[in-house]
Amino acid sequence: MAGFKSTERYIASRDLEVAVNAAVTLQRPLLVKGEPGTGKTVLAHEVAEALGMPLIEWHIKSTTKAQQGLYEYDAVSRLRDGQLGDERVRDIGNYIVRGKLWDAFAADRQVVVLIDEIDKADIEFPNDLLLELDRMRFFVYETRENVVAKTRPVVIITSNNEKELPDAFLRRCFFHYIRFPDRETMEKIVQSHYPDIRKDLAREALNVFFQIREVPGLKKKPATSELLDWLKLLMVEDLPPDALRSNEKQVVIPPLHGALLKNEQDVHLFERLAFLARRGT
DSSP: OOOOOOOSSSOOOHHHHHHHHHHHHHTOOEEEEESTTSSHHHHHHHHHHHHTOOEEEEEOOTTOOHHHHHEEEOHHHHHHHHHHTOGGGGOGGGGEEEOHHHHHHHOSSOOEEEEEOGGGSOTTHHHHTHHHHHHSEEEETTTTEEEEOSSOOEEEEEEOSSSOOOHHHHHTSEEEEEOOOOHHHHHHHHHHHOTTSOHHHHHHHHHHHHHHHTSTTOSSOOOHHHHHHHHHHHHHHTOOGGGTOOSSOOOOOOTTGGGTOOSHHHHHHHHHHHHHHHHTO
């Protein structure tokens, strides 16, 4: 089986390549952390393609329970069908709804499972999946059925570090933190997404982007996804590089800044800094 490597479309560091392939070899879930917008979710898509496996995605919300990944018993539908005299009600299995992990366990070939943003759920969520992810099996109480994975899936779990994950869960994972790309890596990422972008525009845009990230007090620093959106708008609007360039070391709000700054506090921060810069000249 081919291993995971960086591609023209997805620029991965050597450390990330090693982490993915180590997790696959060890048959442990790969826990990926990093700033929002650094490509954690996209990584699962790229791993699935590189390994030639289908991808099953489970996007976690604050209300998501671990049990939903296994199965749910639709008692309401069964009660309704019973009232209507439906013959289906005799078989409780008709009201068992498979979850994403059951789909992965039942697959005839090895798959990649993405458990996306696990830190959004309740703190007990990771612990509630310990046994299932470790042994790759679970029990369906309503039908007295043991569900065992036909092949062990490759599990990729992402976290934005919104809350600490339990130690028992962490011990069962291979961990990797995606560091924010440096200037050279970001240039490669931009080139991979926009091969026809003008070099002078890309250079000035990256200058502005990294300057913004260095401004102290930002509530949310723009990440890779914001940069790519911003560049797309700059290209559509056909803005000249001079529109981004400043001959003086002043703080200015960049054009189309709504793609980079995602809350009013950060916009107001830049407005204040720009005002102070003008007063100081």
